[in-house]
Amino acid sequence: MTKTSMTQFVSESIDESLMNMNTCLICEVLEVDMNLFKADVLPLNDPEATPILDVPIAFHQTDQFVIQIPYKKGATVLVACSQADIDPLMFGGGKAASRAFSANDALIIGGINYFTKPIQNEHPDDLVIGTKDFATKIVLNEVGEISIKSSKFKVEADNIEFVGGTITANGEDLTTDSV
Known part of the structure; x- marks a missing residue:
């Protein structure tokens, strides 16, 4: 393998790995359950994206207080993907998977207001x-x-x-x- 092809191979491998790493996504809410604070969302930046299901809705809360935002179908939200598997935390125990920055570990962290629709x-x-x-x-x-x-x-x-x-x-x- 030549130096150019090795450099190209490493560069393509890094690019492919980064494409599979989710950090934040702007999504549309498809369905929402405000009793369980979860929603199904669709990433808006990828026309071939599949819905991300049962995404927990994060909100300001402590053991005694909560500020609830009533998300609705069609809302535009910011979704962050956790650095680690959130299943053991969300479902109480179990072994964490080795995945990182996966859409399986997405959390709705807030709404987004487009610059085209100023308040x-x-x-x-x-x-x-x-x-x-x-x-x-x-x-x-x-x-x-x-x-x-x-x-x-x-x-x-x-x-x-x-x-x-x-x-x-x-x-x-x-x-x-x-x-």
């Missing part, structure tokens, strides 16, 4: 939970204010306590003098 962001410096049109939203700003906008605001509680220097509703002062 008119009214709050670029604030933390916002809301609809994309901002018709319904909770906004926390850096000076400590919280704003809530909704067509209906429902509170269910055993006890509701309002504490403030001035409390108003529809411009009317509801503040009472404490005893």
